[in-house]
Amino acid sequence: MSNVRGVPSSNVPEPTLRRLPWYLAYAQLVQQGGGQYLSSTQIAHNIAVDPSMVAKDLSYVNIAGRTRVGYEVDELVRVLERFLGFTQPHKAFLFGVGRLGGALLHDNGLQQFGLEIVAGFDVKRELDGTNINRIPVYHISRFPELREPAGVDIGILTVPVDQAQQVCDTMVEGGIKAVWNFTPYRIRVPENVVVQNTSIYAHLAVMFNRLHAIKEGTR
């Protein structure tokens, strides 16, 4: 699988992986507007980063630009979507159907980016057998029996902080290979398991701090 064009390899730096979706979003805009070609300089100008960085980031993607005109927009969109994994369906289980977990079950946008949440799990018995946004919710004890036939590798962790490590351990024991951690807790996993931390509340702290600074006129 690793030699297929557009399929990601492991040595792509994380900052590059985080910037590529911005380039994709901009390329899609240009595509919608009927644009045919896009240069790294144009992308760089729009994103307000250095053109050499755009060129370097795109060098991982294995797409060739043409001298003077740049990348073909349709191809750029197609190759980036594929490279970023947005076109392949990735099945996920969600653990912790509370406030944030329930909110994520409502976010159909995830599917557009290649993530399909196929079930939610919770310790609350009264949630067992219910549905949220047509996604079934089960008691967490049913996870091991459901995982293997469903072929699920990804677990989304949205439990309270005091259960984060324990539920993470359960996920890993059950065969989950990538944990998308939305809790502010730093979970520990074995070496061959991926953790992606997305603590939106930490982002809130940064925003509040900068906002206060502006209001105080110290910036």
Added chain:
Amino acid sequence: MSNVRGVPSSNVPEPTLRRLPWYLAYAQLVQQGGGQYLSSTQIAHNIAVDPSMVAKDLSYVNIAGRTRVGYEVDELVRVLERFLGFTQPHKAFLFGVGRLGGALLHDNGLQQFGLEIVAGFDVKRELDGTNINRIPVYHISRFPELREPAGVDIGILTVPVDQAQQVCDTMVEGGIKAVWNFTPYRIRVPENVVVQNTSIYAHLAVMFNRLHAIKEGTR
């Protein structure tokens, strides 16, 4: 306001602001377990970072530890919550009541971290006058008249990419001082406006890439 103990100042580095919520989450766990004192070494060990980094991060917070025993847990929790802005209510408007926007309106957890979404706005006429999770939704044309009396500084941007810049401009013209941008589009704002980018889909790309690498055995 800037000299009040525990209130943030502008020169706190962003990496520190992003780590402090981890320390807070761990301190709250220890607090729930009845712990009285917590040292930077203990925090560092739990979070798997360097003890000197924890000590340096906490030096911004203006809390004094005691030799040998460390920080008093109750005080650490109180001071960190206040420092991070989680105890003061910050009112926000949400722009774009689509999939992700609707999901965020369902996330009551935000309130616990100091963010209260008081209204949603959308261009779809049929949403005007509706409610989601008891939060009123209005047509976007009503934003200017509603902002000032509500005293709202923060705008959450969850519109489609092709509307991101335009809606952002509307927000800023209407007096929004901090934009929490959930779109993968790099919005441009005047210098005195804060932007916090939280592109959860970019995190997905990183996770997919690392997961593929593991499955291919290249890591």
